[in-house]
Amino acid sequence: MATGPTGGFVFRPGEGRRIDLGGFTMSVKASELETDGQFTLLEAGEPPGFGPPLHIHHDCDEAFYVLDGEYIIFMDGVEYRCLAGSFVYIPRGMPHGFRVGSVQSRKLNLYVPGAMTSYFDQLSAALQRGEADEVALAAIAEKNSVEILGPVPEGYI
Numbered sequence: 001m002a003t004g005p006t007g008g009f010v011f012r013p014g015e016g017r018r019i020d021l022g023g024f025t026m027s028v029k030a031s032e033l034e035t036d037g038q039f040t041l042l043e044a045g046e047p048p049g050f051g052p053p054l055h056i057h058h059d060c061d062e063a064f065y066v067l068d069g070e071y072i073i074f075m076d077g078v079e080y081r082c083l084a085g086s087f088v089y090i091p092r093g094m095p096h097g098f099r100v101g102s103v104q105s106r107k108l109n110l111y112v113p114g115a116m117t118s119y120f121d122q123l124s125a126a127l128q129r130g131e132a133d134e135v136a137l138a139a140i141a142e143k144n145s146v147e148i149l150g151p152v153p154e155g156y157i
Contacts, residue, residue: 009034016043019120022127023047032114040111042120043067051099057092059145060115064088064098069105073098095149119144 009030016027019042029041040060054074064071066086073080073088075096082088090096109116122140126132141148 019124020128021120021124022132023050026120028117029108031117033117035114037114038112040109040114040116042109042111042116043106044109045104045106046100047104048100048102052097053151054095054097054149055141056095056147056149057090057111057115057145058147059092060111060113061092062090062096063110063112064090065108065110067106067108069103070101071098071105071107072101116144119146 011029016029019026019028024044024046027043029043030039032038032040051072064073064082064087066082066084066088068084070084071082071086071088073082073096075088075090075094080086080088081101119140122144123132123137126136126140138148
């Protein structure tokens with residue numbers, strides 16, 4: 001990372017703090033610490049079929065920008081097929097989830113105001129310790145203002 005005299009910064013391709021999430025990694029491009037709480041930007045490369053359960057963010061809005069591959073986004077009861085170049089906005093409080101399509105895919109995640117870095121760091125630590133059971137994951141989510149609703153609805157990928 002290169003830092004300018006004004007406190008601005010630049011990450012070049014491949015740069016950013018890595019968060020190991022087992023089957024894939026995320027790269028922190030900007031956390032709430034570096035942006036004075038304004039936003040968080042993460043890059044994720046995820047394997048085919050990967051996806052979290054249906055959930056709600058109570059403390060931030062979320063946006064995806066699909067860089068490569070395909071994501072199937074589920075929000076507000078509707079499925080959206082999102083190829084590279086797609087942008088998705090999910091306001092706080094809206095139930096949503098996603099699944100990666102049939103190929104390795106990559107996206108940027110933007111959280112406004114800044115959030116979620118702590119969630120992914122805690123999730124990574126639990127995975128590394130072998131403590132990623134349902135109860136532990138639910139506790140991590142709750143601590144980070146994420147409400148897990150359960151599996152995505154039947155018929156969704």
